[in-house]
Structures are given as structure tokens and as C-alpha cells.
Amino acid sequence: MTNNKQRREIVLPGEDLNRELRRRTRRAFLTGGAATLAGWGAYKWLTGAPQEDDMPWPQRRMLHWNRKLAHAYLDDSHRMATFSPNEVTYLKPNGDVGLDAAADAGGWKLTVAAEGSHPIELRMEDLLALPKTRMITRFCCIEGWDAIASWGGVRFADFTKKFFPPGRELPAYVYMTTPDEEYYVGLDRKSALHPQTLLAYEQNEKPLVPEHGAPLRLVIPVKYGIKSIKRIGSIRYLSTQPDDYWAEQGYDWFAGL
């Protein structure tokens, strides 16, 4: 009796049956023990491997793969649901990194730079001159809560069409920072140009308040709120993946919904 076939029924006389059962039990425990050790080792490796941006590299690699999958599937037709004005809820101001400087709309300017060309400086009038888009969408915080918020501003796609140097190919990434560069986000081109990605200057039909990023913030409903940077000071079009404030602290760089 040395094979380990799965027979429906094993019939053996007395002591042989017990011996067979003990043999199979021993064998199962040995296999199970080895599998447990292998699983334990795999878990230790998965959680203990050297870190890339505060995350073990196997997990960082896996999130990168998730991102490629999501990114390949992402389409302009994938929209966050839109809502009516009476469904708007309270939106908690949840982060103040980069908002220390007084929000002085008068002195505010926006630096826009494309790789290899001279940066330009914009004022609020330049944005107000572009077509205005309003939207009421869900704002999903990475913490798990959500709110329905009403925004007004310029589609980033419209903004890019106007201010990105004509005749040049748009690089793969966009990088935005606060004026003091304390807070910064990196975005992939496809998400940045998504029709629901807005450079917002209004919330609830009023100019933005300082704690929500006056005078200009990003609202990108197809990503977690950490990407909706408040009080934008600079926008750069880059061909390499930009840094990201929260990605450096162990979060997914893509953070797409």
C-alpha cells in the first residue's frame, strides 16, 4: 500500500486499515506542514522585502500591475455618477499640507511648464476666459468616506488644449504642486485629460474657500481625493513619472477609481 490514489473506498482487514489511515494522516500532515511553511515564507517575503517608497517591493510591483490593468481599461466613457444640486452633501476639508501661505488670489499666479519649453505664468483671468464646466460628482476619500460635491471650473483637457505648446506631443504625465511645493501630485495623462477632471475655482457656485484650495484646485473624481490637490501653484507636463506626496508614504501612486 504505497500509492496515494484517491479511491472512493479503502477496504483492508483490521490492523492494515489502521496502518493505512495512520500512513495517510502522517503524509497529509507532512504535506500540510510543508505547505504551511511555504505559505508563511511567502507572506514574510511579501511583507518584509526591501521597501520602495515605504512599501515592500513585491506589493509595489503588484499595485503597478493593477494600475496597468486599470489604466488599459480606463476610458473617457467611464464616468463617475453625476448628481442633482439637492443631493450635495457636506465636504470635510481633510488636508492642509501646502496651504499655510495666505490664500491671496490677487497675488496668486499659476506656472505652467512643458518639458523643453519656456514656462508661462497665468492669472485667474486666463482661466476665467476658458469655457466653464460645472459638475456634481462623488468625492471619494482614500480613508473610505465619500461626499457629493458641486464644482465649477475649467476642464483640464480644455486647459491643456489652450496652454500646452501647440504642435508638440503631450507627455505621459502631469505634475502639480502647491505654491510652496509642500504638496504635490503625479497624474497619468489619460486620467488628467478625463472629461471629469476639472481645475476648479468654484464650489457650490461660490469662489473656493481657503481650506478647499482657493483660488484654484484640482478635482479629479476618477481618483481618490489625495490626488485632488488644493491651491495649485504649478503644473508641469513631464515624460517621466512624477513624485507624489502620498505615494511616497506607502500609498498607491495611481490611486484610480
Place this chain on the structure above:
Amino acid sequence: MPVLKLKHLRAVRWFHWINFPLLALMIWSGLLIYWAYAPYRVGSFHFFPNWFVSALGIDHRLAEGMALHFTLMWLFVLNGIAYVLYTLISGEWRYLVPRSVSVLADAWRVLLHDLYLRKGQRPPQEKYNAAQQLAYSGIVVMGAGSVLTGLAIYKPAQLAWLTALCGGYAAARLIHFALTIGYVLFFLVHVAQVAVAGWNNLRGMITGYELADDKQ
């Protein structure tokens, strides 16, 4: 005369024992995620009280939880799909899936019997009794529910139709959480039942074979 009867096929045993640590880690990483926004309660009981959070040290670990959750989800889902396909192809589903409404009444009788509220024998059964059929089929449906509600929270833009189907973003998160509590309750009952059933039964899930009397 005692014989060894094959109860659990080898593949099913592997799926079962692989699922156990994977589900445990999904629940664990889920706890790390849930901590960052923990609004649910039943009456005055909050999920989760401070002593629970500090005993397990689950606070301020959102990033770690998300990375683990979105890495291991693939293994959990693949193992679950493989199990369902295997039970369908091997025909094992016939023992697991209830095939008549009498399963409800039978399951009730099993429950009363197991709680020592009803004397006599359990209702006659094949491999699994009616309560087991409901539990083991139900847990697969719950697993599918976790995957769908999970996807609804994970990709509410790209899978907006699914999020809507789940009743919205907040509803999907609540269902996802409730199902997890369901697994914990399932686990408690399951382990208690295994303890009561004894070693021969548990050995069946380890070796595949149960010592049985062959009366035929």
C-alpha cells in the same frame, strides 16, 4: 466492518486550506483599511471598540492595509473561482447545492438537533446535511458578494454600473463589511461544529478519508 471512505477530494482540501489563510489576511488587511473610516455600529456597539483596536494594533495602517488587500485579492479570487469550477466539473456540487425547498425545514431540524433542542437522529443526509448545504453554498454566494461589492468600491468610476447595482458607493462598502462579519460568524460556528464532530471528521478534511462502517 470499518472501511475508509473518501469524503473530501484532494483538490477541495487544497482549496479549503488555501482559502483559510487568504481569507484571514483579507479580513486582517480589511481591518487596517476600515480603521481609517469606521462609521458602523449595532446599537451602542461600535465596530470596533478602542480596546480591540489597540489590542490588535490596527490603527494608522491604512496604506499597508490597502497594499496588502489589493495584492492578495487576486489569490483569494483565483482560489475561489478554481474551487467553484472544480465543484461544477467534478460533480461535487450535487452534494453541496440544495435541490429542493425541503432543505429549509431539514436545516431547521438539524439546527434544533445540534442545539440539543430536539431528540433523536438528524434528518437523513448524503455527504452533507441540510444545514451544511445551506452554509457551504451560502458562503460561496457570500464570497461572490464580497468580490462584487469590493470591485464596486475599488473602481466606482470604471465599474459605475456595478456600484449602482450594489446600491451606491456607501451601500457597497456597508455590504462588503457586513459580509466580512458574516465570515467571522461562520468561522466561529464552523470551528465549534468541527470540535463537536470530532477527530474523525476533521481528519476527513486533512487526509480526505473518514473511518466509516460499511453496512452494504
